[in-house]
Amino acid sequence: MSLRAALLALIEVAGPSSGYDLTKRFEGSLAHVWQASHSQIYPELNRMAADGLLKVEEEGPRGRKTYAITAAGQAELYQWLTEVKTEQRVRDEASLRAFLLPLLPGQKAIELLTERARAAETKKAELEALRLRVGESSFGGFALERGLRHMTAERDWALWAIDRLQKSEEARTETVRTPTGEPE
Amino acid sequence: MSLRAALLALIEVAGPSSGYDLTKRFEGSLAHVWQASHSQIYPELNRMAADGLLKVEEEGPRGRKTYAITAAGQAELYQWLTEVKTEQRVRDEASLRAFLLPLLPGQKAIELLTERARAAETKKAELEALRLRVGESSFGGFALERGLRHMTAERDWALWAIDRLQKSEEARTETVRTPTGEPE
DNA sequence: TATCAACATGTAAGAATCGACATGTCAAGT
DNA sequence: ACTTGACATGTCGATTCTTACATGTTGATA
Numbered sequence: 246m247s248l249r250a251a252l253l254a255l256i257e258v259a260g261p262s263s264g265y266d267l268t269k270r271f272e273g274s275l276a277h278v279w280q281a282s283h284s285q286i287y288p289e290l291n292r293m294a295a296d297g298l299l300k301v302e303e304e305g306p307r308g309r310k311t312y313a314i315t316a317a318g319q320a321e322l323y324q325w326l327t328e329v330k331t332e333q334r335v336r337d338e339a340s341l342r343a344f345l346l347p348l349l350p351g352q353k354a355i356e357l358l359t360e361r362a363r364a365a366e367t368k369k370a371e372l373e374a375l376r377l378r379v380g381e382s383s384f385g386g387f388a389l390e391r392g393l394r395h396m397t398a399e400r401d402w403a404l405w406a407i408d409r410l411q412k413s414e415e416a417r418t419e420t421v422r423t424p425t426g427e428p429e
Numbered sequence: 430m431s432l433r434a435a436l437l438a439l440i441e442v443a444g445p446s447s448g449y450d451l452t453k454r455f456e457g458s459l460a461h462v463w464q465a466s467h468s469q470i471y472p473e474l475n476r477m478a479a480d481g482l483l484k485v486e487e488e489g490p491r492g493r494k495t496y497a498i499t500a501a502g503q504a505e506l507y508q509w510l511t512e513v514k515t516e517q518r519v520r521d522e523a524s525l526r527a528f529l530l531p532l533l534p535g536q537k538a539i540e541l542l543t544e545r546a547r548a549a550e551t552k553k554a555e556l557e558a559l560r561l562r563v564g565e566s567s568f569g570g571f572a573l574e575r576g577l578r579h580m581t582a583e584r585d586w587a588l589w590a591i592d593r594l595q596k597s598e599e600a601r602t603e604t605v606r607t608p609t610g611e612p613e
Numbered sequence: 614t615a616t617c618a619a620c621a622t623g624t625a626a627g628a629a630t631c632g633a634c635a636t637g638t639c640a641a642g643t
Numbered sequence: 644a645c646t647t648g649a650c651a652t653g654t655c656g657a658t659t660c661t662t663a664c665a666t667g668t669t670g671a672t673a
Contacts, residue, residue, distance in 0.1 A: 247522055248659080254529045265621050278524035285660060287623060307621045307668045326533055327541070332522040336630090338431055338515055340462035344572035345438045349510055357511070388528035391586045398582040402575045432629080449651050469630060471653060491638045491651050520660090 246325065247332075248289055251279055253298065253314060253322040258384065261302045261313040264290050274375060274385050277392055293318070339399075346406070351414045355407050362403035369396040430509065431516075432473055435463055437482065437498060437506040442568065445486045445497040448474050458559060458569045461576055477502070523583075530590070535598045539591050546587035553580040 255270055256262050262270075267290075268283040290312055293299045298318035303311040314322075339361075346354050372393050379385070439454055440446050446454075451474075452467040474496055477483045482502035487495040498506075523545075530538050556577050563569070 247520075247525055250529070251525060254532055257532065263621075264623090268621095275528065278528045279520060280518050280660090282661075283622075284624080284662080287621095291623095305621095308623090309621060322532070326526070326529060327537060331526060334464055335521060335523075336431075336463060337519060337521070339519075340572060340575065341431055341435060342510070342515060343575045344459065344462045344569050345434070345510060346571045347568055348438055348441065348506070353511060384531055385528050387530045387590050388524060390589065391524065391527045391583075394582040394586045395579060398578040399575075402578045405574065406571050447651075448653090452651095464630090466631070467652075468632080468654080471651095475653095489651095492653090493651060 246329070247279065248281055248285065249293060249298070250322060250325040251275070251281070252286070252289060252293065253318050253325075256299070256312060256314045257319065257322060261311045263305075263309050263311050265309065274379070274389075277372070277385075278388050351410050351417070355410050355414075358403045358407045358410070362400050362407070365396045365400035365403065369393060369400065372396065430513070431463065432465055432469065433477060433482070434506060434509040435459070435465070436470070436473060436477065437502050437509075440483070440496060440498045441503065441506060445495045447489075447493050447495050449493070458563070458573075461556070461569075462572050535594050535601070539594050539598075542587045542591045542594070546584050546591070549580045549584035549587065553577060553584065556580065 251271075252267060255267055255275075259266075259270070264283060264287045268281075268286055271279070271281045271286070290299065290310075294301060294312065296317075297315060298321055299312040300315055301310050302313040305311065342357075346357075349357070372389055376386075376389055376393075379389075383389075435455075436451060439451055439459075443450075443454070448467060448471045452465075452470055455463070455465045455470070474483065474494075478485060478496065480501075481499060482505055483496040484499055485494050486497040489495065526541075530541075533541070556573055560570075560573055560577075563573075567573075
């Protein structure tokens with residue numbers, strides 16, 4: 246249902262669009278929050294038209310079909326936004342990897358976390374650049390701010406975890422050294 | 430592949446387990462980062478045994494089958510943790526909803542954001558309670574801290590968005606009121 | 614005029630996941 | 644003796660999504 250909502254919203258905001266247009270828009274700033282390829286979009290548009298949420302407004306060159314939102318489509322969109330309960334299940338591979346981190350030897354874990362901190366920083370910079378480009382109060386502005394905050398949290402977490410691991414690595418090295426009787 | 434990694438990891442950490450055991454474990458603290466039901470787990474265990482990553486170690490009462498990890502399974506797990514690139518695509522309905530927020534009238538958006546802030550706060554409290562229960566440095570500790578930080582970011586974002594919307598609602602009300610010539 | 618990039622729409626096979634259906638065992642309490 | 648809840652394993656159909664296959668048009672540039 247999320248794909249439906251996204252498509253309805255894009256057409257609602259930008260006016261009648263073709264599958265090709267919508268595919269492009271999914272590659273733009275929307276890509277930060279949801280992905281869909283043309284092979285998913287085209288069949289979905291057909292189903293939505295069959296369900297009366299969209300109608301083919303115009304057929305252009307190269308078989309181009311322009312879909313417009315119907316009253317039923319607007320109702321469906323508004324209902325999804327306000328009444329459909331947000332899916333709680335999040336299946337986030339990054340979270341799973343964080344969970345499994347203790348399975349790795351300390352040094353390896355630190356390596357991966359360093360990379361993760363770097364990746365979060367990069368994404369953050371990307372979003373900041375996007376904000377400069379599109380302005381503070383563009384359509385995706387709320388999502389953009391949210392992404393920034395989550396990326397900051399991610400980076401800070403990774404740095405915290407690295408620090409923690411480094412401390413326990415030091416402690417481990419100490420306890421290994423001490424019993425051998427090596428001078429301080 | 431993530432399910433495979435999660436199952437291998439659970440068996441690696443807790444030793445030989447049955448599908449039933451693993452299902453239970455997916456309902457525990459792991460549920461915060463990944464979900465899988467028995468209908469997904471049982472067939473996957475069979476496939477993994479067929480692929481040589483696990484072997485049936487023991488058959489108990491009530492048809493219970495206990496799976497143990499093999500050397501190939503350990504190698505696969507370690508490789509996934511260290512060499513398989515983390516899936517970047519995140520399909521997060523909450524992000525999509527944040528993106529589409531401007532489609533709603535201000536008051537309705539504020540309502541939904543208030544609910545979101547509340548939900549993040551609840552989840553945060555849940556994780557804090559879990560930390561108290563299992564201790565600071567339990568197996569899922571890194572993931573737990575990560576969840577806490579992300580939930581804090583989520584709540585703070587929602588509060589920020591509410592504040593922003595309230596300000597623009599006020600401004601809107603002003604501009605409506607002023608032209609009517611009503612006294613201050 | 615040839616060719617290339619962008620435009621434009623589809624289908625098909627397979628993986629991951631979910632909710633429902635289906636079946637049966639065993640131990641403990643009533 | 645009965646019943647209930649926990650133990651225990653599976654299958655099936657529907658949905659979502661990905662990758663690859665497949666086809667054709669149009670405009671611009673070489």
